[in-house]
Amino acid sequence: MLPWLGLALILLLADQFTKVLILGYYRLGDATYITSFFNVVRVHNTGAAFSFLAAASGWQRWFFTAIGALAAVFIIWMLKSHPGQKLFSFAMACILGGAIGNVIDRTRHGYVVDFLDFHYGNWHFPAFNIADSAITVGAICLILDELQRVRRSR
Helix, strand or coil, rough: CHHHHHHHHHHHHHHHHHHHHHHHCCCCCEEEEEEEEEEEEEEEEHHHHCCCCCCCCCHHHHHHHHHHHHHHHHHHHHHCCCCCCHHHHHHHHHHHHHHHHEEEEHHCEEEEEEEEEEECCCCCCCCHHHHHHHHHHHHHHHHHHHHHHHHHHH
């Protein structure tokens, strides 16, 4: 289990380090043009993915913090229960690192710091961060792991 917790810690540290840089060098709304399809921008997300519930009155901060904390406890239990499943454990470690990274933001700031802005013309994908990326990679790996499990069971 230790290597998976180590991976989660590396992802958490990378997430928090990049967010410290963004908070230190960018004001809210500042953006730096990098390529024709990518900017670095400082955005505060008080909601969940794709700013879900961002306009709520503030209760969502603690709701999403609680969900993230409970998810972290559940993931650690899952890692302990499935030590030999590498892809599954990799997925869980990615989700764990990302979830804790966003929980730290919510408790410290009341919002999640997002800064990766991909776009095409006037269309912008919602800004995200390293934690969100880790959660997404973890979710994709969970799907792949389940597809492999189903294929092996046939």
